[in-house]
Amino acid sequence: MKRKIVILNGSPRLNGNTAALIREFVRGAEAAGNTVVRFDLDRMAIHGCKGCLGGGKNPDQPCVQKDDMDLIYPEYRSADVLVLASPMYYWGGSGQLKCAFDRLFAITESDPGWKTPHKKAILLMAAEGTGKENEAPVIDYYESLLGFLGWENLGSIVAGGVLKAGDIAGHPELEKAFELGKRIC
Ligand SMILES: Cc1cc2nc3c(=O)[nH]c(=O)nc-3n(C[C@H](O)[C@H](O)[C@H](O)COP(=O)(O)O)c2cc1C
Numbered sequence: 212m213k214r215k216i217v218i219l220n221g222s223p224r225l226n227g228n229t230a231a232l233i234r235e236f237v238r239g240a241e242a243a244g245n246t247v248v249r250f251d252l253d254r255m256a257i258h259g260c261k262g263c264l265g266g267g268k269n270p271d272q273p274c275v276q277k278d279d280m281d282l283i284y285p286e287y288r289s290a291d292v293l294v295l296a297s298p299m300y301y302w303g304g305s306g307q308l309k310c311a312f313d314r315l316f317a318i319t320e321s322d323p324g325w326k327t328p329h330k331k332a333i334l335l336m337a338a339e340g341t342g343k344e345n346e347a348p349v350i351d352y353y354e355s356l357l358g359f360l361g362w363e364n365l366g367s368i369v370a371g372g373v374l375k376a377g378d379i380a381g382h383p384e385l386e387k388a389f390e391l392g393k394r395i396c
Pocket residue numbers: 222223224226227228229230297298299300301302303337338339340341345373374375376377
């Protein structure tokens with residue numbers, strides 16, 4: 212069965228290393244017949260969660276804040292797969308990605324029992340550092356998050372050793388991202 216994939220891109224560099232991972236992933240995913248919707252979060256107006264617990268009342272605008280999250284909510288609702296794509300910033304994802312992810316809570320609030328919708332997830336990340344130790348905090352967070360949400364992990368790719376935009380050229384993670392995209396069906 213073909214899947215709907217929603218990509219939340221937390222990188223502000225649209226010609227950067229995260230963007231290159233996304234490009235290869237999308238190439239594979241579309242070659243396998245999937246539908247991809249991508250949001251470049253840095254170019255959108257998305258504010259941080261206010262923690263008011265007052266969302267979920269209006270299905271069309273589930274959050275009390277009115278901003279570009281309203282473009283993401285319907286796509287998130289119908290997504291089979293959510294891709295979290297980001298540069299590594301201080302051994303976590305970017306603020307852009309965290310802001311958007313927190314705001315998805317408004318969809319959870321739309322459920323009477325506050326049940327988070329089930330998704331499959333993928334992590335795509337670029338980082339300057341290399342090795343398991345550098346990746347560990349992010350992988351631990353990502354896997355714990357999925358565990359708490361009950362989501363299925365389809366894979367994670369952290370491309371280390373890339374600092375400047377374009378450094379990722381020739382790195383094996385590009386091929387891995389393509390293959391990961393192609394496996395989704
Ligand atoms: C604010 C900031 C924080 C960063 N923190 C880390 C870090 O904790 N670990 C790491 O390996 N790289 C870190 N980096 C390097 C980026 O992850 C790296 O440059 C990455 O390739 C950027 O991806 P992009 O091309 O998609 O912007 C940081 C870069 C910036 C600008």
